[in-house]
Amino acid sequence: MNDAQELETVIGLEVHLQLNTESKIFCGCANRFGQEPNSLTCPVCLGLPGSLPVLNQKALLYAIRIAVALNAQVQPFVKFDRKNYYYPDLPKGYQISQYDLPIAFAGFIMISSEGKPKRIGIKRAHLEEDAGKLIHDASANCSLVDYNRTGTPLMEIVSEPDIRSPQEAYDYLTTLKLTLQYLHVSDCDMEKGSLRCDANISVRKKADSTLGKKTEIKNLNSFKAVKNALEFEADRHRTQLLSGDRIIQETRLWNDEKQSTVPMRSKEEAHDYRYFPEPDLVPLTLSEEAIEEIRRVMPELPAAKWERFRQQYSLSEYDAKILIQQPSIADFFEACTHLSKEIKKICNWIIGPVAAELNARKVGIEVLNLTPIHLVDLIKEVETGAISHLAGKDVLKMMLDTGKAPATIIEEEGLAQVSNSDELEKIVSAVFNENSKVVAQIKEGKETAMGFLVGQAMKQAQGKANPKMLAEIIKRRITDA
Amino acid sequence: MNLFAQSAHELLDQIRSRAISPEDIDDSVRGRIAAVDGRIKAYVRLRDREKNSASLQGNGSFKVPIAIKDNICVKGEETTCSSKILQGFKPPYSATVISKLQEKGAIVIGQTNMDEFAFGSSTENSAFGPSRNPWNTDCVPGGSSGGSAAAVAAHEAIWALGSDTGGSIRQPASFCGIVGLKPTYGRVSRYGLIAFASSLDQIGPLTKDVTDCALLLNLIAGHDEMDSTSANVAVPDYTQFLTNDVKGLKIGIPKEYFIEGLDAPVRQAVNEAVEEFKKAGATVKEVSLPHTEYAVATYYIVATAEASSNLARFDGIQYGLREQPKTVRKTPIIDLYEETRDRGFGWEAKRRIMLGTYSLSSGYYDAYYLRGQKVRTLIKQDFDEAFQEFDTVLTPTSPTTAFRIGEKAADPLSMYLSDIYTISANLAGIPAISIPCGFSRERLPIGLQLLAKPFAEDMLLRLAFAYEQRTPWHKESVPL
Structure with missing residues (x-):
């Protein structure tokens, strides 16, 4: 090998997704993040001797929804297996997982990478239980275990090795996450660990039909980290291959600070997990009808929604794409369209000022004090000229702060525009009197000074004058004079 | 007759007629324990009467003392599977069977000795030392539920619960001259039974007679939503099948069970029992269970594989024994695992963990575990076929009577063969009962095993009761 080209x-x-079911996968404990350590536990999730797992049917339903969304085959014979290994966060000494018969297999998702559509295969997706969390207390020189996370339903989604660049990996993750968000089966929040990702990478000659030696990268805490780590590893592989070195098959850890990977364990040290069928759970067979029913009540997925938004609301590709980036925003948009026919205006307001506020506040639209009817009312106030567009943005902020209706805020804050022509005439007269020199200059042809007069008038009106009417009056007066 | 020496149904009749009180029975049994348990060592822990006050004061109608095998969780009581590794473990919950019993007023009087984690057939593999056979204290009581069987036989408990993975209820029942039933897999909830082999384990009764067996099964059987392997099959009142009528029932005698290694006295006693059934009007015919010879091998692959995984949780992290070596050998956490498990487990536990780990290992799985599961299916099919024609299959419970303490301790293979006749029922998931059918010249009890199709405990109890009505064995008293 000597040519990088x-x-x-x-x-x-490999993506691990925590499912947001009410209770854990094999017991009745609440499935919640950020609670007092070990407060959400029972004999079952603590793996106490004698306790037995019972499958949460909701977790199974969510898993099937994911299978359908990933265009995968649903495995009708549902069975679980034990994956045996020792770790202090794993109280039974084995993880209940699925080995040879994953609930979903042979699926795919379509992504758009660098403007081109690409199909990424989903090899398998299986259901399993999450482990607990180890907390290392350096000051006390000990480790503590929090079992709250133990038994959280997890879906492991494994892609085919169809991805050809770090950017494609990033695009795959973004699309996958959006699809999963539309299913309402997970928070998909990497910061809370409800979505986690490991990456496998190898480099080969383009002509080769077999894969090169791979490394697995762990400790990837953001999509950005995935991309950066893959770029680092791709370079490392290429450099080594081009210099004639061999790649060692191993697991490596990403260090986000140093922006590099370090070895964690080699293939020789890899576990023999001694998988075997979990005897404590009876396999169950899903009927064709049960799977069909889940298919029938599937929520609309992002690609379908994008297509429909463009058709139904005559939105541009770009606008539709922005709207569907968050399911809650898409829903909000649709709710607004039921209240007003000003589709384009609604779209602009949502992807403009509303989105800006969401970003600034780092929250989703569902947690804000904003109702579709209030937003539609606000748009109406601006469109009728009752308030200026600028004031509209201020009103929006106050709506978000207080939850009040726009009319109430406009009233309370005295933000209504002066659109009364008598009043505006009076203001213009006063400005003309005070600035007779400028008026004269304009008449002599220095039309650029018009703006000065409008500004002065607006100042007198404390910013509340209807700017369009104001400009018209000034123009007419100068012509008439 | 002393209260401790009576059966549960006799005592319950007297409680109902107000002739005696539950406290009288409790006193009597505790007195008996004080008198003889030093010689028998059936119990590893006794439970004070105060702890049973809820049962004693409640409305339950089964207020007689019951002994519980040390692998069934009793809330707040140390439960150790007679292993050092679980020392100090007090489960914060009770097994479903315990809750069910306590609702009916049962007095949990103590926890009984067993082979560590139920690994054994003699109760010698206990961290607490061996229990002894009440008929001859130089002999083992059988195992692994040897403590429960010895307690009932020695009148240290009115009745008892054991667990049976490959014969651990039936073989000690046979050795101790009492009745022991392994229910159909799924008949009784396993929730709270510390697992040996999850696909084989069942909790069941050890009693002085068949009537008590039916009564105790009534109390513990049924679906449990905490155990998804428990079956949602209606539970009849099993006492209604104690009709003393076996006319026209078809009994199959599997030729593969009457082979070399079967002691002559056992063979003779079983043959006499067959004659007794004929006299009672049953028809008897030979049947073939062709895969019988593979049962022991299959069992030791499947059971040890599951055990190796089930015992992984005993790692010194959350509960039980924790040992850390003085100096670091590998890493602190691996050292902790190794030291804890090295010191916590006995030899038989270590042997089975290694066997099971091996058969599940990459490269060996297909040849061992997978093959074992396939043979298991064949063994089950043998029985399916037999029960097309027969109502029951009749065999000896064990090829021998109780052996001497220490006799087989150094020879695991000969110990494993003690369960040669009982293992198949667990592999097939079918119910099986052991009832006394005579004594050897040394006055050691002999047991007879009856097997039936899944959920046909009624058939077993019907046959066993009819036999019991015609024979004196269950009335024989231990020489204590």
């Missing part, structure tokens, strides 16, 4: 990067991703 002939090399190709091959990437496969």
